[in-house]
Amino acid sequence: MDFSRTHFELFGLPTAYALDRDKLDAAYRELQNAVHPDRFAAQPESEQRVAMQWATQVNEAYQTLKHPVNRGVYLLRLQGIDTLDASNTKMSPAFLMQQMEWRESIEDARAGKSVTALDALSDELRAAHRRIEAQLAELIDAARDFAAASEAVRQLRFMDKLIAEVGDVYEELES
Structure with missing residues (x-):
């Protein structure tokens, strides 16, 4: 081998x-x-x-x-792009605003001890994750727009963190 x-x-x-x-x-x-x-x-x-x-x-x-994020990071690394470079924090303002809204929704669900709100938010986050994954496939495989793909990978990393945070709140509410 x-x-x-x-x-x-x-x-x-x-x-x-x-x-x-x-x-x-x-x-x-x-x-x-x-x-x-x-x-x-x-x-x-x-x-x-x-x-x-x-x-x-x-x-x-x-x-x-x-793993979708790791696969994106790896493919971009094959192109000589380090998406995990700490100095590369560029993110679209619209995504950053959306992320802030999601974080507020997580806090609202936590404060209200609302599993129903968490369920809806979890569904929304997973749907957004799938959309970004589809966009990433298009950017890498078809458009070969590696700069835009790099941002999409960073967005997926944010989404993974948000989804994990929702999971943490579920655990808090169960105990």
Whole structure:
């Protein structure tokens, strides 16, 4: 096996944001089965070490590609763009305003102990997440507008944090 292959090449998938999750899962299971360290238990230590390295790489590649934000970050990194650069905080004013409104809604639901409000907000956030994912696929795969895609990745990261925050409020209200 070649350690220099991209995650997409490793799984035999096209280098694209939009991917077939079933194919990714199937390729992962197949590779995991082939490189699992237990299969090399009777082999020399050097082969066991290589198998462990492969298993680690396969797991890391799978985790990267299955998560929308990580997949976007990885694809942009392949283009030489670091979306996680702390100095790159550009975000559209409309998105920033929307994010502030969502945060206020989270606080209102927390203060009002309203599971109904959290349910509605959770649905809204997940729908917005899906829209941004679709936009990101368009920006990377079709338009190849990597600058705009970088902002979309940052927006998805914000959305993940908001969705997690809603989950935290659900837990607070349950206890």
